[in-house]
Amino acid sequence: MSSSTIHWFPGHMATARSEIRKAMPGVDLVIEILDARIPFSSENPLVAELRGTKPCIQILNKADLADPAVTAEWLAIKAATPGIHPLVHNHKQGSLLRTVTALIKTLVPPRPRPVAAIIVGIPNVGKSTVINTLASRPIAKTGNKPAITQMQQRVVVSTELVLVDTPGFLWHKLTPAACGYRLAVTGAISDRVIEHQDIAAFAANFLADRYPDRLAAHYGLTELPTEEVELLSAIGRRRGFISKGGVPDLQRAAERLLFDLREGSFGAISLERPADCLRRS
Ligand SMILES: Nc1nc2c(ncn2[C@@H]2O[C@H](COP(=O)(O)OP(=O)(O)OP(=O)(O)O)[C@@H](O)[C@H]2O)c(=O)[nH]1
Ligand SMILES: [Mg+2]
Secondary structure, X not given: OOOOOEOOOOHHHHHHHHHHHHHHHHOOEEEEEEEOOOOOOOOOHHHHXXXXXXXXXXXXXXXXXXXXXXXXXXXXXXXXXXXXXXXEOOOOOOOHHHHHHHHHHHHOOXXXXXXXXXXXXXXXXXXXXXXXXXXXXXXXXXXXXXXXXXXXXXXXXXXXXXXEEOXXXXXXXXXXXXXHHHHHHHOOOOOOOOOHHHHHHHHHHHHHHHOHHHHHHHHOOXXXXXXXXXXXXXHHHHHOOEOOOOOEOHHHHHHHHHHHHHHOOOOOOOOOOHHHOOOOO
């Protein structure tokens, strides 16, 4: 398996970043949405740079897909980070507005106008879904692929709160390499630009290492080959993905594995633990 650094910073992300920079002076706080399965890899270092000293609520979203014990470890780490106020959430929870409103009251002094918060984060992490939950109406477009939101949108939640939805963006060099792979596994990088077999090999290797029983049970494998390509071949054979000549279709197997992982078919899985994450350098 290759483990090269993924670069994915197209022009629309550069625009999203500069538009956020422009909007920043007009907002009171930042709500950064992270993916609870990858709380390190989904934290865009450019957000810290853009927000400066503004308070930041970090929502560890899609917590339904992450291992709760690992999420609890991350929550403790985030809570100990100066300027960061973390919450754990998933789209089926209805109590977010109450929690966020109470937290904002502790972070922003009372003022004669509504509090303005900008919602930022990597692509496809659930920013617009969080806005819809907070606004209690489907006002922001959502979808299960990156770059659904293409421009900023102001949403009036109440006389007390105004939100700004923003397009997702990444950063120039997704290092360490595993960080880029985890972003690709979770669907933050467009499927049009990833090498499915490479990303799926990373995912297969991870699952075989951390969740071997769930991987074997899901595909009905009696043993797990140690080599990733062999493992993808075994998955392809079990799913009946056979090319001309009788060899397993690795591309279809790779796409299937990524689909299953993103759908939560292996149960709640965290793709990184605090102990796995080195400093970004
Ligand atoms: N399982 C799960 N899926 C979620 C959750 N929140 C959002 N999603 C799904 O994630 C996908 C992306 O959601 P969006 O709200 O469009 O994400 P976004 O961050 O606004 O994406 P961009 O605008 O493309 O950057 C959609 O299919 C949502 O239904 C969650 O808590 N759990
Ligand atoms: Mg969006």
